[in-house]
Each structure stands twice: as C-alpha cells, then as structure tokens.
Amino acid sequence: MAALLTVDHLSKSYNKKVQVLSDVSLSVDQGEFIALLGPSGCGKTTLLATLAGFIAPDQGRLLIEGQDITALPPHRRPLNTVFQNYALFPHMTVLANVSYGPLRAGSRRSEARERALRALEMVGLESLAERYPADMSGGQRQRVALARAIVNRPKLLLLDEPLSALDMKLRKHMQRELKALQEKLGISFIFVTHDQEEAMAMADRIVVMNQGRIEQIGTGDEIYQRPASRFVANFIGDANLLACEAVQGELRLACCGTALKPLHAGDSTSVMAMLRPEDIGLSRQPGTGHPAQVESIVNIGSYTTYYLSLNDTPIEVRRIGANDLGLLKGDTAHLDFPVQKVHFVEA
Incomplete structure (x- = not known):
C-alpha cells in the first residue's frame, strides 16, 4: 500500500545560489501527525509551501497515494493549509468563512451551510457561527481557520505555525485540542514549528531540518534519546556533549577518565559522548563521583538546573523539584556519569 504522501528527492x-531544500525525501502515512521542526531558515516553511503548491521545486516529485501532484496548482491538490495569520475574511461571518470552500467547490448553499456547521461543531464553535473574526479571541480565530480547512475533508492538512500568536497557556491548551481533533478526524497533519516542546507534545514523528536538509526523522523519544548528529543533540532539549579519548584500548571521557566502552578494530574515536542533564548523578557526598565546582543554580519551580565545571569542562545537571541538596555557588558537588545513558555522536 502506497504512503499517503511521498516527498521524493525534493530540491x-x-x-x-541559495539552496533552501536539498534532496529532501519523506513519506507520511494515513492518519499520521508529522512535525517539521528546525531553526528559522532551515527550509521547513519552504517545504510546506512546496507541498501546498505555492512554490515549484527545481527537482524531485510529490505524490499523494501514488499519484504525482508535482505540477498541480494549489486548488487541485487534495490538501488544505492553515496559515500562521489564519487568513480569515474579515467581512464575512464565521459561518460564511467556513462555507466558502464548499461553495467554491460547487456545493449548493444549503449543503455548504450544513457542512460548515458540522465543521464548526467539531471545533466547538457552532454557537459563534454568526460572529465576525474581529469579535473573537486568537484561540477562537485559530479554530475557525481549522474548521475552514477541514470542511472539505482533505486527505492532508498543512499547518504553518498556527499557534505561534497565542500566549503560552492558551498555546498548550490548543496543542491538546489540535491533537485530539486530528485523532478524531483521522486526517494526516504536517505541522511546522520551531518549538521543540510543541513538536514533542503533538507529533507521532518529528522531521528535524537544518540548512535545507533532513537531519533525522523519528519519534520524539528516538530523537531525544538517540540523536543522529551533534546538531540534533543540541537542538532537541539540552545536552552535555563531552569529548572522548582513547586510552589503553578504552574510550573514556576526557574530562574525568570515566571508561565508556572497550575499543575494537575499526571503531571510530572521533566521537563525543552525549548525556542529557537529567541523566547525570549529582551528590554532595565526597567519594560518590567526580568533584566539580558549582558555577550557578537556576530553579524554575518544577526542576532545578545546576551549572558546574569539571576540570574546565562545563556540565549541566537537572533535578526534579527544588534545590534539595542545598548547594550554593562555589560549592563542590560530585558527579556520576552512568555509562548506560551515554549516546555517541560524531565529533
């Protein structure tokens, strides 16, 4: 069975001169929620615009259910787009905004109205059908844009950072609502974001992009625990990337000599050891690890981050809750590096 969407070597x-997409390949299955994640200028919005038909690729193909749509104009593609600014018609009521798509597609006015009301019901706005966009909150306008996008039941929905204009609390609420709506509809979503937490919270798989290329595709857990490159390790969450050295047939941490693994013929030593801040052990007790100096401590309520120096190597450690160890700047703490938590990336 063919994938719902196939992106085939797109450039x-x-x-x-300016390469914005470079040999991008990707497949999306029916009902899958995909996040395109990366820093500004990485190519994720260009990729979305190419999928929508607003930008023509120089090379490569786009297929939906095996059918080549590369040359089709936007209005003939079986997909829809939700823009960052929602792009609602200000002079039309909510109902008229949502009815517009079915009417343009040839539906009778009564049928378009019925379909629009059903779409508004799905997003919880049927009672506001006669309001105008200017009279609604940002979250409500975002739902109207979603209703307008799903009213024709596209095979694929493209979303270009639709939550970026919302405040943090509303944004998190809308993340849950959007994911629940996607599961209810069974429509595949491709969601552009530069917010790693947003991608981790919503997506079935994350496509991490950098400089027009795909660095890694995987679940949030795969990308967080087993990043494919230094870029991914640094971009997704916080990471300690520690230099390694070969000593007496072993690969060891250069900062403290902790043995990581035996070396065999052909093994690369041009690697760095990645440890997430929450995986490093921290203690006040001498003899429980390697002594390091506390440089600063940041508590945000739910967790505390400790910034330390171990033989001039900066180390970041995170613990749930308050600073229960009672450490202060300038104190000596003791660090333990669990070998089973180490993931290697190319140096």
Whole structure:
C-alpha cells in the first residue's frame, strides 16, 4: 500500500545560489501527525509551501497515494493549509468563512451551510457561527481557520505555525485540542514549528531540518534519546556533549577518565559522548563521583538546573523539584556519569 504522501528527492534554490531544500525525501502515512521542526531558515516553511503548491521545486516529485501532484496548482491538490495569520475574511461571518470552500467547490448553499456547521461543531464553535473574526479571541480565530480547512475533508492538512500568536497557556491548551481533533478526524497533519516542546507534545514523528536538509526523522523519544548528529543533540532539549579519548584500548571521557566502552578494530574515536542533564548523578557526598565546582543554580519551580565545571569542562545537571541538596555557588558537588545513558555522536 502506497504512503499517503511521498516527498521524493525534493530540491529548491533561489537565484541558483541559495539552496533552501536539498534532496529532501519523506513519506507520511494515513492518519499520521508529522512535525517539521528546525531553526528559522532551515527550509521547513519552504517545504510546506512546496507541498501546498505555492512554490515549484527545481527537482524531485510529490505524490499523494501514488499519484504525482508535482505540477498541480494549489486548488487541485487534495490538501488544505492553515496559515500562521489564519487568513480569515474579515467581512464575512464565521459561518460564511467556513462555507466558502464548499461553495467554491460547487456545493449548493444549503449543503455548504450544513457542512460548515458540522465543521464548526467539531471545533466547538457552532454557537459563534454568526460572529465576525474581529469579535473573537486568537484561540477562537485559530479554530475557525481549522474548521475552514477541514470542511472539505482533505486527505492532508498543512499547518504553518498556527499557534505561534497565542500566549503560552492558551498555546498548550490548543496543542491538546489540535491533537485530539486530528485523532478524531483521522486526517494526516504536517505541522511546522520551531518549538521543540510543541513538536514533542503533538507529533507521532518529528522531521528535524537544518540548512535545507533532513537531519533525522523519528519519534520524539528516538530523537531525544538517540540523536543522529551533534546538531540534533543540541537542538532537541539540552545536552552535555563531552569529548572522548582513547586510552589503553578504552574510550573514556576526557574530562574525568570515566571508561565508556572497550575499543575494537575499526571503531571510530572521533566521537563525543552525549548525556542529557537529567541523566547525570549529582551528590554532595565526597567519594560518590567526580568533584566539580558549582558555577550557578537556576530553579524554575518544577526542576532545578545546576551549572558546574569539571576540570574546565562545563556540565549541566537537572533535578526534579527544588534545590534539595542545598548547594550554593562555589560549592563542590560530585558527579556520576552512568555509562548506560551515554549516546555517541560524531565529533
């Protein structure tokens, strides 16, 4: 069975100089929630615009259920887009905004109204059908944009950072609502974001992009625990990337000599050891690890982050809750590096 969407070796450059997409390949299954994640300028919005048909690729193909749509204009593609600014018609009521798509597709006015009301019911706005966009909150306008996008039941829904204009509390609420709606509809979503927490909270799989290329595709857990590159390790969450050295047939941490693994013929030593801040042990008790100096402590309520120096190597450690160890800046703490938590990336 063919994937719902296949992106086949897609490339795009501007003025033949600026490469914004470079040999991008991706497949999306029916009912899957995909997040395109990366820093500004990485190519994720260009990829979304190419999928929508607003930008023509220089090379590669786009297929939906095996059918080549690369040359189709936007209005003939079986997908819809929710834009960052929602792009609602200000002079139309909510109902008229949502009815617009079915009417353009040839539906009778009564049928378009019925379908629009059903779409508004799905997003919890049927009681506000006669309001105008200006009279609604940001979260309500975002739901109207979603209703307008799903009213024709597209095979694929593209979302270009639709939550970025919302405040943090509403944004987290809308993340849950959007994921629940996607599961209810069974429509595949491709969601552009630069917010790693948002991607981790919502997506079935995350596509991490950098400089027009895909660095890694995987679940949030796979990308967080087993990043494919230094870029992914640094971009997804916080990471301690520690230099390694070969000593007497072993790979060891350069900062403290902790043995990580035996070396065999052909093993690369040009690697760095990655440890997430929450995986490193921290104690006040001498003899329980390697002594390090506390440089600073940051508590945000739910967790405390300790910034330490171990033989001039900066180390970040995180513990749930308050500073229960009672450590202060300038104190000596003791660090333990659990070998089973170490993941290696190329140096």
